[in-house]
Amino acid sequence: MPDQIPVTVLTGYLGAGKTTLLNRILTENHGKKFAVVINEFGELGVDNDLVVDADEEVFEMNNGCICCTVRGDLIRILSNLMKRREKFDGIIVETTGLADPAPVAQTFFVDEDVKRATKLDAIVTVVDAKHLLARLNDTKEAEEQIAFADLILLNKMDLVSEAEAVEVERRIRAINPMVELIRSTKSDAPIDSVIGRDAFNLERILVREPDFLSGEDHHEHDSDVNSVSFEVSRPIDPEKFNTWMTDLLAAKGQDLLRTKGILAYPDEDRRFAFQAVHMIADGDYIGPWKEGDPRKSKIVFIGRDLNRPQLRRGFESCQVAG
Structure with missing residues (x-):
């Protein structure tokens, strides 16, 4: 706009x-x-x-x-x-x-x-x-x-x-x-x-820094606030993701300071950008996947008391059936 x-x-x-x-x-x-x-x-x-x-x-x-x-x-x-x-x-x-x-x-x-x-x-x-x-x-x-x-x-x-x-x-x-x-x-x-x-703007960030939402886990123990990020290969089911994220933010929103993700939805040529600040979430399509690029979904959480295995399982469960 x-x-x-x-x-x-x-x-x-x-x-x-x-x-x-x-x-x-x-x-x-x-x-x-x-x-x-x-x-x-x-x-x-x-x-x-x-x-x-x-x-x-x-x-x-x-x-x-x-x-x-x-x-x-x-x-x-x-x-x-x-x-x-x-x-x-x-x-x-x-x-x-x-x-x-x-x-x-x-x-x-x-x-x-x-x-x-x-x-x-x-x-x-x-x-x-x-x-x-x-x-x-x-x-x-x-x-x-x-x-x-x-x-x-x-x-x-x-x-x-x-x-x-x-x-x-x-x-x-x-x-x-x-x-x-x-x-x-x-x-x-x-x-x-x-x-x-x-x-x-996640789209602008990704143009400048393609690895911004890296698939590696970041987990440090010398700070109360940490970051974890995950990547999955299969497309994300929008309904599964929305249900999981709604429940997650309701339960852990106070501890989740920032959440950012780029999601690949089935039968959709555009990337979906998801952002949340505590319990307030928003998202929109930001442009097409580049030809030849793997359509992998990535998400990063920054917050306190992050349960890495639980977050990983939750995100992976949002994929469409393999």
Whole structure:
């Protein structure tokens, strides 16, 4: 849908450099205008005062810890923005540093008007390279922000050695093996590497990185959040898959942070892309299978307490009879 407004969700733990990045986006000479939504924790917001005095429209949502409140407020703000669609090229949502970005991401699944008018471009997580390892040891939010990310800005590189940076990247990969990483100092990544990436689009990801949904099992034990992925050769029965996924998300949705899959349905020349954020799921056909490519179905789960054998058996059981 060419008239959809791209939305970038900007997240990251307290002090990682989100507001610095946001200010750079708003002040650099890129010729685009953005509406900005700031989701703060607490009754009195200060982030709004830290954002540079730009021409952009800045909206503030407080008490951002409550999922339903966030979604309701965001839907209301987005609906109002749609009435002034011609005034900006994109929307940036900055979450509170204490936030699980899921409620914001889910907004683009659950509300039909929002789905029609906007497109989730990417979840960008800014990470403090100096302090991330400590944050991963003492808070679950830092892990969740990494798990949800389509793109990670590994910030404050001037404060760490190469060996420390490599270890931080290893820990990030243990949580989210397929995320794109960009190193930065003072959030100085090129703006076009952050904005307009279409990174939440599985089709675009697969064009750039065909092995994105690799058939290998990823399972690390040094983190509370892990990733497992599976591949099957026979076509997937849509009814079996929908029943299995509905039951799985109902039972384990709180632990399943992100689910992504490319499915081959019987007698169908198009690939089906499936995505879920916690218990909110969505899917659509994204284009034809390439001639000569094996029509294998792949799925990846990122979350907590993942039962690899059980998930593998469940996915395999969705295949049509051999």
